[in-house]
Amino acid sequence: MKSILMVADHLGANGTVTYLFTISKALKAIGYTIVVIGRTGVLGDNFKHENIPVYEVNIPTTFDDKSTELQEKIEEIIHNHQIDLIHCHQVFSGIVLLHMAQKLNIPYVYTLHGLYNRREELLKILPKCNQIITVSQLVQEQLVHQYNLSSTFIPNGIDGNDYIDQSDLTVRKNLHIPDTGFVVFYASRLEFDKADICMRLLKAIEELRQPNLYALVAGEGFRTKQIHNMIKAMNRKRATPYVHLLGSQQDLRPFYRSVNVVVGTGRTAMEAISCEVPVIAAGAKGYSGIVTKENWEKMKYGHFADHHADQPIHQRNIKNDISQLMTHEKNIVEMKEIRQALLRDFNIEKIIKDLNSLYINTLN
DSSP states (O other), X not given: OOEEXXXXXXXXXXXXXXXXXXXXXXXXXXXXXXXXXXXXXXXXXXXXXXXXXXXXXXXXXXXXXXXXXXXXXXXXXXXXXXXXXXXEOSHHXXXXXXXXXXXXXXXXXXXXXXXXXXXXXXXXTGGGOSEEEESSHHHHHHHHHHHOOOOEEOOOOBOTTTSOOOOOOHHHHHTTOOTTOEEEXXXXXXXHHXXXXXXXXXXXXXXXXXXXXXXXXXXXXXXXXXXXXXXXXXXXXXXXXXXXXXXXOSOOHHHHTTOSEEEEOHHHHHHHHHTTOOEEEEETTEEEEEOOSTTHHHHHHTTTTTSOOSBOOXXXXXXXXXXXXXXXXXXXXXXXXXHHHHXXXXXXXXXXXXXXXXXXXXXX
16 A cells, blocks of 8 residues: 655644544555654644654745755655655645655645635645645635636545543533533634634623633634733633633543533534534634534535634624523534534545545556
């Protein structure tokens, strides 16, 4: 079987790397040799635990960094593992490895997780790929419309065995949150628009003034201090802390299993739904609200507000939806139906079958 080099900018706790980990495990299980590179991050250990070789290399954070030492190190990894195909997921590492693929005449695949990057950045990579993968139909359509480029639609994959509904009160006990407390969870990079969402969520929770309402925030980024100061100010208004900043977390499953609702987007939304936790979709493109079985197709199409949303994010909308879920929590039957829809549309076995076919076509 062939050897694939999986590449990320940074192996930190984010949806792209979690997705990369999921497909790497599944590809390894069907016989591929998977090798991973990226800057050091907390999820690097996950690959190591699955006996997937990981090289923590100093991927640049600008396009101007043309380190000869870095290129030599990556070329050595490629030669040592006899890499047959390079699969990239983010722009800075993507451009470095594109140059390497061209130099060594190795097929190059790029997964476009959303049109977040500037046009000039994507144009450095996309027209030169052997294959482009898009993770939502909306991004596939936009790629044709904005760049006149075709792609293969292969959505994010969820392994239902990894994310299941299982009661776990450890998190609540550790944070001294009562069993009767209503807990809202937000997990993301604390940067750019994702940090803005976090701050609006916290303002909504503060405005609700519900004594049994708690919030957990997982993640890190250059705006961590700003959010930390906001949480500190909020907690001063109560006898005991009700908002907790958890930092970067390697495994979010214990948190999904301890909370009442997740505010999130993309991969986070999918993992929470698989654990049968209600989700409020708020992401890079705005606000789509509570995920229901009635609006499932719309939520899927917009990748849970990461690629498309109905309205801008405002704490009023968040506040109303949290209040609605506090008053009428979603029943177990509906959450199981939403989970079934998720595993039907994002089943990891189907995703790996499609990815395997794309690799075979690219390599032949």
